[in-house]
Amino acid sequence: MISTPVDWLPIVFVGLMGLSFLVYAILDGYDLGVGVLLPLDNPQQRDMMIYSIGPFWDANETWLVMAIGLLLIAFPNAYSLIFQALYLPTALMLAGLILRGVSFDFRTKALSADKNKWEYAFKFGSLLATLSQGYMLGRYITSFEDTWLSLGFSVLSAICVTAGYCFIGAAWLVMKTEGELQQRAAKWAKYTNILMALGIVAVCLTNLLIDQQIMNKWLGGIQAIMLVPITLLLGFTFVTVHRYLDKVPMENDLGCWLPFTAAVMIFILCFCGLGYSFYPYIVPFKTTIFEAASARESLWFIFVGAAVVLPMIIGYTIFSYKVFWGKTTKLNY
């Protein structure tokens, strides 16, 4: 076994992990969002919405396991620090994910009288999971400080992340559904889009104020120029999406994929921004990725596997999406 100590491994792994988190946020983001949006007043629409994510949510959630797994494998000490600090929100998130995951299966198999209850459990579980994830992100960004300001920020972050997930969920529905539900989804997308935009601005400002190091990184020199195209791009995307959503449904469903693509882009931009702010720290301002990385021979062992397996995973993920391409229909099995 080759075990030469090479120090690009921590960078590769933080990259892989970041990618997994991003893919998770996008993929499970939309199906969590759809879960949160489930309307209480319309069982048919609920059915359709759940059908739209049915074939995907399971694999989507696996990206979380992958991301957490990579953190655990590559940076075990950071993992311990982070998740001991986030013990309770993690437990709540897991409870939410459990509730939601099982509701999906139980709702079609239980007595008809129980079906509504399982759907509400699905909605509630999704909400619990998104709120906890947002809260955890907020705690992470504020380096797990126990001040009122930091806790307040975490609550804000919980709401914004939920709004973001709802937006991408609604955008997914615009793409995957038709008729009344599509129009309703467009409305949801419009409101959550605004809420998310406000959230992003708030998070960015707080983020800059919360720590001098981050402020320096963004505004302390020539790199401040980067802010201009990023801001312009984000602004342009928001406005375009907003104007498009007003016009749904377009003739021949023109551009139904537009909001979803925009959502993906916004997610990527925000994520890169966060990554840039914190690199090279894995626990904000305490531990860098190089300090936290585990034994290089273990990293190498898993890296070889990842290089072989990841392309396969991406391949059959695409295959799976192709099989279920197009507007959602009833799921039969």
Added chain:
Amino acid sequence: MLSRIQFAANISFHILFPTINIALCWVLLFFKVRFNQTQDESWLRVYRFWVRIFALTFGIGVVSGITMSFQFGTNWPGYMATVGNIAGPLLGYEVMTAFFLEASFLSIMLFGMDRVSNRVHTIATVLVSFGTTLSAFWILSLNSWMHTPAGFEMIDGVAHVTSWLEVIFNPSMPYRFMHMLLASGLTTAFLISGISAYRLLKGDNKKSVKQALNFSVILAAVLIPIQIFVGDLHGLNTFKNQPAKVAAMEGAWDTETHVPLLLFALPNEQKRENSFEVKVPNMASIILTHDSAGEVKGLNDFVDKHPPVAPVFFSFRIMIGIGVLMLIFSWLATYQYVIKKRYPPWLLKTGIAMTFSGWLATLAGWYVTEIGRQPFLVTGILRTKDAVTTTPPENIAMSLTLYLVIYGFLLIAYIRTLFVMANRAVVLEKSNASLTETGSSVEPNIPLADEGEK
């Protein structure tokens, strides 16, 4: 202590579902292949009924598995700090090679029948089966390594790998893996025979129900002797590598020759002796050393380094006891099927009673092996108490309560739903009712697949 309870609760709950799924998936593949060969619709009906149970089981297995993967870090930081270099990559490989495979092709297996060709659908079923088994392989590799560590060196209290091959194929791995696969097969066989017997007794006389019942009965009858054989090998392996565990299983306090087999006893750890012994002379020596004068190490050789005796001792007897019941039932049932061509009602009722016997035996088996490893988390390297979290106990108490409530609730919901599904299939058969009258608001299409014989 709370962390231990929480992890025990989580792992006990989680293990129930993969135990069914590992084998159920291959069974489904068998049904599917039989359908492909014979074009007999009733095989498709069995497939469709059980694939839904598979989906349900899979869903619970996945979410409880995610919970477990978090707990390694949250509740057992010392574990990752000491052996993370080994545990991490093994878990990582499980996620990368197995988890994604299962999750991605499961949706095609479940919902893809109308969207992909029959061949692709069968391939998806193969891949999901392969994925679940591969998943079990990695997990059992890690678990076995914790029992019989190999292929590593300790540097500054941290395990570093010297040979991945030795780590993965550590001494107890092949036995444990086989034992678990067979346990899964038996659990599934008894689940299928239990539910099918239930449907039959309720008057559901479809060919598909009988096919499932016949199949499961024969499967169990074939697997149980193999399991006893593999279990014996596994025991010998444990005897070699973890004598303290075997001593606890046998309730043997002193190192002796001519050790009797205790059928029953009450081990008393304070006095370090047993009361109410019911024993077969020399038998334990014969089983473990294949020699009536063979020496078996006693617990007193491992003071402070042996597991709590009573739980291991009793769990072991429960496992064996259920195994014997399984053997009797499956052979009786096979006799009825092959010779008499019919199942008497009392046998069907016994079958229903034994629906979840596989679960009990598997849990008991896991308690034997896991409690049997104590006081170590990783044999000889890491004690359980050194690995546990420093998270405030009230936080753990909160999360523990949360999990217990959810798990208890889910377990009841799961078992109830299995019988609801069975009942629904029965009702449909009996009244041969139109779809609109029988719960079509729940699932318009499914019952179609289970309509009675034409």
